[in-house]
Amino acid sequence: MRFIGAGSRPGQPHVDRDLVCTVPNLLTVLRFMGVPLFVWLVLSQKEYGLAVLVLAIMGSTDWVDGYVARRFNQASKLGRVMDPIADRLALISVAVTLVIAGVVQWWYLAALVVPDAVLLAMSLFYFHGHPDLPVSMVGKARTGLLLLGTPLLVLSKLPIPFADAYFVAAWIVLGLGLIGHWVAAYNYFWAIRRKGKTLKADDGGHG
Numbered sequence: 001m002r003f004i005g006a007g008s009r010p011g012q013p014h015v016d017r018d019l020v021c022t023v024p025n026l027l028t029v030l031r032f033m034g035v036p037l038f039v040w041l042v043l044s045q046k047e048y049g050l051a052v053l054v055l056a057i058m059g060s061t062d063w064v065d066g067y068v069a070r071r072f073n074q075a076s077k078l079g080r081v082m083d084p085i086a087d088r089l090a091l092i093s094v095a096v097t098l099v100i101a102g103v104v105q106w107w108y109l110a111a112l113v114v115p116d117a118v119l120l121a122m123s124l125f126y127f128h129g130h131p132d133l134p135v136s137m138v139g140k141a142r143t144g145l146l147l148l149g150t151p152l153l154v155l156s157k158l159p160i161p162f163a164d165a166y167f168v169a170a171w172i173v174l175g176l177g178l179i180g181h182w183v184a185a186y187n188y189f190w191a192i193r194r195k196g197k198t199l200k201a202d203d204g205g206h207g
Helices: 023-044 048-071 077-100 106-127 137-155 163-206
Strands: none
Touching: 023 048, 023 077, 048 077, 048 137, 077 106, 077 137, 106 163, 137 163
16 A cells, blocks of 8 residues: 555546545544644643654544545545645644753754745745645655654653664654655745746736
């Protein structure tokens, strides 16, 4: 089974429908709800073990909702917007939490936030909102790596066997994820710019 694009049906075009109440959208909402739960477990309760479980569930829903959407024709326009927002909220909120908890340094948070801040500014400038671009393969792989590396890093802080091995593995995965994050941001930067200039040119031609 493929990890990226799992559930796709060969020969069938991908169509985003005008649906709201779907299983993928419900899973995305659950991912939103996992963020405050993770923050509470780490900062208030110091329950890193349960926090890892929450991260694992959040990461799995990111894969499952995409699979269900493609396999059962439940892809929606709402989900196309909500899913990347949920991913960004999860990644950045978790990073902020781990910085406050002393698990990671501030530079890790900056490496996540700076590219997203640039893309957000461009999206607001050109579109006054979401640019509605398809998610790239690099972007999907980046998200998967970051969602996998973060619980591994939290695990390395627990008094368990092979904690050092988890720490090394976590930073290998997170390092690859950060590289993918910047590569994806570079590609989105030019995609936003091209689409924005095209829309402005069309508006000028109609004016």
